Amino acid sequence: MSGQFAYPQDREQSSAAKVAALESLLIEKGVITPETVNKVLAYFESEMTPLNGKKIVVRAWTDAGFLARLLADTPAAIAELDLPKGMVGAEGEHLRAVANAPGVHNLIICSLCSCFPWPVLGLPPYWYKDPVFRARAAREPRKVLAEVGVHLPEDTEIKVWDSSGTARWFVIPERPTATEDFTEAQLMELVTTESMMGVALAGARS
Amino acid sequence: MKLQHYIGGLEGLPGPLTLDRRVFAEEWERRILGIHVAMMGLSGHLGSSVPAYAIADVPTTFRDMWTWADLRAGAEAMDPFDYFKFRYYEKWLSGITAFLVDKGYLREDELASRTTELRGQAARPPGARLGVAGGTVAIDEQIMAYLRNGDSPRRDVAHPKFAVGQLVRIANLPAGAHTRLPGYLRGRSGTVAQVLEGDYAYFWRTGDGIGDPMPVYIVEFTPVELWGPCAEPGAQTLYAELFEAYLEEPA
Numbered sequence: 001m002s003g004q005f006a007y008p009q010d011r012e013q014s015s016a017a018k019v020a021a022l023e024s025l026l027i028e029k030g031v032i033t034p035e036t037v038n039k040v041l042a043y044f045e046s047e048m049t050p051l052n053g054k055k056i057v058v059r060a061w062t063d064a065g066f067l068a069r070l071l072a073d074t075p076a077a078i079a080e081l082d083l084p085k086g087m088v089g090a091e092g093e094h095l096r097a098v099a100n101a102p103g104v105h106n107l108i109i110c111s112l113c114s115c116f117p118w119p120v121l122g123l124p125p126y127w128y129k130d131p132v133f134r135a136r137a138a139r140e141p142r143k144v145l146a147e148v149g150v151h152l153p154e155d156t157e158i159k160v161w162d163s164s165g166t167a168r169w170f171v172i173p174e175r176p177t178a179t180e181d182f183t184e185a186q187l188m189e190l191v192t193t194e195s196m197m198g199v200a201l202a203g204a205r206s
Numbered sequence: 207m208k209l210q211h212y213i214g215g216l217e218g219l220p221g222p223l224t225l226d227r228r229v230f231a232e233e234w235e236r237r238i239l240g241i242h243v244a245m246m247g248l249s250g251h252l253g254s255s256v257p258a259y260a261i262a263d264v265p266t267t268f269r270d271m272w273t274w275a276d277l278r279a280g281a282e283a284m285d286p287f288d289y290f291k292f293r294y295y296e297k298w299l300s301g302i303t304a305f306l307v308d309k310g311y312l313r314e315d316e317l318a319s320r321t322t323e324l325r326g327q328a329a330r331p332p333g334a335r336l337g338v339a340g341g342t343v344a345i346d347e348q349i350m351a352y353l354r355n356g357d358s359p360r361r362d363v364a365h366p367k368f369a370v371g372q373l374v375r376i377a378n379l380p381a382g383a384h385t386r387l388p389g390y391l392r393g394r395s396g397t398v399a400q401v402l403e404g405d406y407a408y409f410w411r412t413g414d415g416i417g418d419p420m421p422v423y424i425v426e427f428t429p430v431e432l433w434g435p436c437a438e439p440g441a442q443t444l445y446a447e448l449f450e451a452y453l454e455e456p457a
Contacts, residue, residue, distance in 0.1 A: 014321075037237055089355050139432075147222035
């Protein structure tokens with residue numbers, strides 16, 4: 001076992017060279033173009049970012065009718081908003097919103113892999129893909145949440161959603177108190193990727 | 207029993223957790239994400255997907271099927287120790303490379319020699335470095351069309367066997383090379399919380415019963431049912447979204 005977890009010293013340089021070699025060969029062989037990877041990355045950097053999710057959450061906070069429609073038919077409600085084309089595209093085909101409320105806290109996990117609502121939040125951060133998080137959040141979500149700063153009363157029901165099928169879940173966090181005077185831009189600043197997957201509260205310093 | 211199918215609920219892992227908010231840990235990881243997405247957008251099955259794409263007309267030399275199911279099956283095929291040892295995108299890089307070599311898109315030796323050649327060079331756009339002519343805009347257009355329009359597994363009207371409120375038992379089928387049934391649910395009893403509208407296909411037939419369009423359910427479980435008397439105390443419900451092939455009548 002001693003060598004089982006040993007890494008070569010040039011671990012990252014080796015992967016970097018290998019992926020560069022792979023990309024250049026795929027271009028030469030006509031699989032992709034010299035622009036392909038950059039275009040894909042630009043899509044996630046400029047259009048499919050957590051900004052979309054922030055807009056959805058703030059609308060849900062400020063429009064109870066929208067929140068009700070969002071929970072009943074998430075894609076249809078999202079289509080009402082002025083968001084980039086592609087909200088029902090890759091990994092957005094079956095978006096499902098769930099809402100936190102007094103006494104209810106939702107947590108999204110993917111115990112088998114890393115299913116994530118790309119159009120709403122972009123690409124998943126490392127914590128979501130971490131096998132330790134995926135393992136522990138299924139069995140002891142209250143403890144895991146406390147470790148990352150979300151301390152819930154015992155009688156607050158934690159709903160854990162394991163993304164094993166076609167739905168890509170995300171959370172509408174609770175609107176923090178004393179934000180009645182906030183502008184939409186100020187409200188959006190309270191919303192994070194973490195709060196939209198249930199491992200943080202909106203407005204929490206973390 | 208394969209560890210990768212039983213990640214959910216695995217005990218003895220370290221805490222406390224901290225949240226690593228990075229999407230990429232290393233710059234090179236961006237490139238393999240891009241290659242994977244491109245291959246999904248050029249996958250041969252998109253000619254008959256929902257929506258359907260004119261994939262046969264796209265001037266790429268890629269002519270195979272590449273989907274999440276293929277990437278996941280690769281991760282599930284790994285030595286479980288390696289699964290924990292390597293970072294997320296390291297697993298992608300090895301899985302995707304193995305597929306491309308296996309299907310003949312590149313040879314091990316040319317990849318090795320190109321890798322050696324590029325070692326230590328600052329990352330430069332490969333196209334610029336190689337002076338490859340563009341002119342195959344339609345490839346990128348197809349990939350962007352896939353990103354914006356997706357690949358929905360939703361098919362026909364469902365004829366579900368089970369109804370909301372019904373008690374069901376989760377099947378304990380041999381998982382084979384790939385499954386969408388989390389190990390910790392096997393043999394457990396739950397209650398149908400929702401029946402999804404429509405039937406849902408999966409990218410290919412997994413060998414444990416999914417693939418062809420079938421109803422999908424959201425099933426709710428109590429912590430005590432899943433984890434026994436040592437379950438975490440407090441109000442808690444776990445919901446999983448499961449294909450009908452994974453559900454049985456209660457024992």
